[in-house]
Amino acid sequence: MPELILSHVTRRFSGHTAVDDFSLTVRDGEFVCLLGPSGCGKTTTLRIIAGFERADAGRLTLDGADITHAPPQQRDIGLVFQSYALFPHKTVAENIGFGLKMRGRPRAAIAAAVEEALALVRLEGLGGRYPRALSGGQQQRVALARALAIRPRLLLMDEPLSNLDAQLREEMRNEIRRIQKSLGITAVLVTHDQAEALAMADRIAVMAKGRLQQMADPATIYEAPATAFVSGFIGQANVLEGRVESTGAEAVLALPGGVTLAGRGDGLAAGAATRAMVKHERMALCRAEPAQLANRFPCQVAERTYLGGSIAYRCEAAGMTLTALLPNHPLFESFAPGDTAWIGWAATDCAFFPC
Amino acid sequence: MTGARGVQWLLLLPSLLLLALLLGLPLAAMLANSLQPNVLLSFTGPALDNYGYLLSRSYYLQVILRTLRMAAVTTLVTIPLGYIAAMLLRRLSGRAGNLAIMGLTFPILAGPLTVVLGWMALLANGGPFLGPLVAAGLIGPPNLLGSETGVVISLVQFVLPFAVLTLYTGLRQIQPQLHEAARSLGAGSLSGFLHVTLPLSLPSALSASIIVFSLAASSFISPHYLGGAGQLTLTTLVTQFIMATFNAELAAAAAGLLLLLMLAAVIGITAAIGRFIRP
Amino acid sequence: MRFLGKAAGGLYLLLLYLFVAGPLLFVIATSFNPATSFPAPFEGLTLSWYAAILRRPEFLSAAGTSAVVAALAAALAVVVAFLAAYALSRNGSSSARGAMATLLASPLLVPQVVISLAILQLASAWGVGTGFWGLVAAHAVYVMPFALRLLLTGLARFDFAVEEASRSLGGGWLSTWREVTLPLLRPSIVAGFTFCFILSFVNLPLSLFLTSPDTATLPIVMFAYIESRIDPMIAAVASVIVLAAGTATILLDRFLHVRLVD
Incomplete structure (x- = not known):
């Protein structure tokens, strides 16, 4: 079962500790939001999970296997970037099929998986377009489809909705939630937007200054904050x-x-x-x-x-x-x-x- | 990522090696050579006798002064001309701006040799523009070919695109809102320029001045063709030592002197303009 | 007032561009003049000077030498500059990047005549001839900063997150470079190569002390020719170079949207 466990993860940069003795368990099929103000270490935590940042101390296991030192390309973790990071020189279909191509899948299988992923994010028929010909919301869906096409064990999203306008953001919240539930995939989303976290997450992990403040379901976070920071950060x-x-x-x-x-x-x-x-x-x-x-x-x-x-x-x-x-x-x-x-x-x- | 620093240095290594082996090492060999005795001067090297020789003869002193004077005049003429052009070009956008920039890149790519051919024709006997006026007796023959003025005119033309492109890049980086803010606070167009745009453009004016001075002082083609034997500069002097008098050591010393003077000029220009740059 | 200001600005730019491009335009015009002296009043239009180039094999073989030298120097410069620009853009702190970029741009501040002389004297200190590779070396070290500048500009617009996207999707270092990094930076790489090629091709002073009759570059042959006489044929040679440089400028701008300045 894809279960993600971070135990006592620490990451220091020159001068400050970005992630400080951070432990977290994400259960199979669960949607967890890492919530905190900018600079609280939530993006660093996400990059450690993805393998782009190393942990100075602590351990990560996914699905029971230790992935602390695995390079990013061997983790089977789908990642949706804040900037989407779509390959501008590849079509939508090529973007979505990229991960499978890297895995050496046969062409026909890739084509079928791309069609399936396009249908999942409701972009049927747009496979031949280039990313710059798409709207912001469509690019967002392509980024999601690309991350999902590799059938990842875990889906990571770094502020995926921050570049969308308010109306689209609400739609995409529900859309991401719908897709995550329908696939039953384990997901971690990083955000500084409490409304987003409250609306989307099964459980929210509130972070401040590199430390975990509270990990609980949205209602508990809101009604029974564990620390003064959580109380002050969620709501007014x-x-x-x-x-x-x-x-x-x-x-x-x-x-x-x-x-x-x-x-x-x-x-x-x-x-x-x-x-x-x-x-x-x-x-x-x-x-x-x-x-x-x-x-x-x-x-x-x-x-x-x-x-x-x-x-x-x-x-x-x-x-x-x-x-x-x-x-x-x-x-x-x-x-x-x-x-x-x-x-x-x-x-x-x-x-x-x-x- | 683990070892990212190591990888970074590995990627920088080829360029650093290229510089060290193809520029640093040759320059070191040349400077070492400039300290050696030669057919003209016998002394026990390494010693600075070659430099002393060049600096003690009024003929060579004139060459040195001429080199510095030409470069300085070129810089003083080019920077204001280029600054005005860059200010005007900054307002152009889209197609017109594009064409304007291409128009400046093009002479750089065509090369100074082809450009100087044009000047040889244009400056000789007044050329096609002034020539008829001379023939009609309206003005005296300008005699620009072989004169310092002729060389400076062609140097200004050669370095102007570099100056405009550098200043243009710098001016484009200044947010137009800053000037608008100054205007909204009651500054006139001119004082808005003097208090906001001009101070913020000084770093690019500094780089433009260094580039222009260096290009002018190290130019070979213009002084060679338009100045000739009567208007030797340090670069053409080096060529004379190699090709006419076969004195490699004096050539090396003249080249070393040129490097030294350019370095001093860069420091001088940086000090002169740099003290107005804040923060 | 506003209109007058605009008109004055336009006139200023027009005169400035005439001054900058005038000599080139005049060379091109001269190459079509049938008069045998240079400069001379215009007597008509002829292409005979262009035909005359074809009867001078030393110009053609020198153009060939120049092309080979320029291609090798540009290739070396672009490869080396690409690696450096990539490292500086990806990891460097901005102050380290600035210092490194300044150091790597230093060949621009060394007079080309001096580069040529220094390589000559290094070779004679070692008791070897400069040969063909000395020529390539001088050209490569001189054009490298231009390649570096173009590549740094290209990389400034490059979103390194696409590399991470590729890696998270299972791409290794090599396939990420082949599939994502290099294709996206291709315009800058092609433009860098083209600029370096042209700058090397038209350069005279770098080759001044480093050529033998076997390795004379086109500018060196033109230099020798002009020493003995000047006629419109040399203007025709120059015009061909101008035309080629102009075409390259337009092609780069049109198809790769790359310029020396953004």
């Missing part, structure tokens, strides 16, 4: 700093102004400097006091930003500046700057992270 959060007053299933944090917050968190110690994070859309803003919420404060609306699908309110409450994101829907109350209101959030939505 209000951040408040204070010291732990009491620990337990429901912990209490004291802010400098004398305000206390109820929330949850692991590894907290009484008196330790700690950060509370609450997602903007988990904030309630209403005229009546929301008695069911553990954290609630009277506030004054300072700023209203109309975002179309939602409306963001910046509020001042007990020395805190908080942002609440409300759906733009008649069921929700609307406020104007200067209005007084109540702002609140549940203890379960309030995550505490040691600083």
